[in-house]
Amino acid sequence: MSGPFSNVTDTIFDEKQVLTENYQPEKILERDEEIEEYRFALQDVLFGRDPENIMLYGKAGLGKTAVTKYMMTALKDEVTTRDSADELTVHELNCNGKTLFMVVRTLVNDLLPDHASPFPKRGLGTGDAFEELYKRLDRVGGTHLMVFDEIDHLDDANTLLYEIPRAKSNGHITQSKIGVIGISNNYTFRRSLSPKVKDTLMETEISFSPYDAPELQTILSTRAARAFVEGACDESAINLAAAIAARDMGNARQAIDLLRTGAEAALKAGDDCVQEQHIKEARDIVKRGQLTTRIRDQTQHAQYILESVARLEAAGRTPARTRDIQHRYQTVANSWGTDPLTTLKSVQDHLSDLHMLGFLRRSEQNKGESGGRYFEYQSELDPELILDVRERIEHGDTLDNR
Structure with missing residues (x-):
């Protein structure tokens, strides 16, 4: 007896996951300048020196988080080949919806041995969490890069960006080194920081500009080659998705969503190739989803x-x-x-x-x-x-x- 899924076949997709937000590409395209700036800012880690602090700015979907993950992976691999480099630990946290206490508590728990009890959620204050963090950093030793994604959403970013970069000069740590990497969708975030925090950070700023249509075409063509079975996506569909996204916000995430949603529209229609009309259908669907994401990001x-x-x-x-x-x-x-x-x-x-x-x-x-x-x-x-x-x-x- 046949069921509701018995006649389902995958006629378009090969590796659909490459069109999802969670997919991390092995190679980052169309961000060579930003990667070079990043590489220069991180190179001190390879020689056992104190790492620079880095701030990344740019609207959502411009590759800030993807480039950061790529650079952290490459740096960790390179550190293992350098005798002069300390052992490197990378801490990655998304600050959206978090309090300062929650962020510091997460850092502490990242540093605890497997058999240890986690830092309590209640009963202790933020000052206690910072004290435990410094203690754990020195016990672990080495170099620590703390990546704070959406740092502009943190309730007390000033305190975080003052305390951690000054931990060594204030005598809180002696056996470890710390670098802060902040990622913000808000270009004006730095203006909201206090003067003493700005003086403390002395950070390298890397700005991510919107993609243009040819850059988005390159990104989509590379993804499409893996996402679809041969002949299942017309080049005109890729070009239209790139053009729509470039005219809107220059957002790679939007362009990829358009292509995936267009493919799903083709499947629903029983078509075996993604064409321009499917991208046009996807445009209204993605526009609503994009607005949801933009509002949710605030x-x-x-x-x-x-x-x-x-x-x-x-x-x-x-x-x-x-x-x-x-x-x-x-x-x-x-x-x-x-x-x-x-x-x-x-x-x-x-x-x-x-x-x-x-x-x-x-x-x-x-x-x-x-x-x-x-x-x-x-x-x-x-x-x-x-x-x-x-x-x-x-x-x-x-x-x-x-």
Whole structure:
């Protein structure tokens, strides 16, 4: 007796995983300049010297994390061939949704021997966690590179980026060396750091620019050669996916999503080759998924403020002044069981960032001596779509929009 899956055949895909976000390519394409900057910044590790601190900037999907994983793997391999290099340990953490205590606790647990009990989640403070971290670093010894992905989402990045780089000069560690690698989607993140942190870091900055269409074509062609069976993807589909992504944000992740989703559209239609029309079908699907990711990538309070503007827009009350948005934001934050930020300046900063990222449209008003000058904001995106995405985020919906 046949079942619902008995007639399923794989007529298009060979290695579909190469079109997923989790796939780590063996060779990084179209990022030679960034890799060279990275290589130069990391070379001291090979000679047993203190590593430089590094900050990577660029929007999501531009290869920051993939290049970092590639460089860490290559560096660890090279260290084993160098007599002058110390033993290297790489710690990789994503800071999105984490508190400072959670990050430091994770670092401590990474350094504990297998038989040891983990550092407690409760009962001790962040200062205790830092003290234990320094103790464990010296017990392990060697060189430690701490990679903090999405560091701009950490609740207290200032403290982390002050404490760890200064651990040796402050006498907290004597038997180990530390380098910090921060990855941020926010180009203005450094401006939010205190002057003493900036002086402490003295970091190398590596900026990742958007891909152009030919670069995306190269990336997609290489992936397609492995992802599809022979003859299952037309070159025109690759070119269209690259062109759409290049015109939008220059985002490799978006281009790859377009190609994969187009292939799935072809499968549903019973076609055995991905063509331009399948990529066009995929465009609307991916656009919604891309917005979900972009909103999810924002900090919790930035999401609340974006939701507040969307609710005002849906009610026909935009463009709105900052104080009106602040009042709605307080209601939104409380509705999700979170204490709102208390200062108008905090709300202004988030509105400015959301404007810079393309979520909001901002206009300056000048009412003269009687009314003064001020900004008004409205959504650049469909407010109903924002509200739908926010609802699903808050209820833990992990399903994509495909």
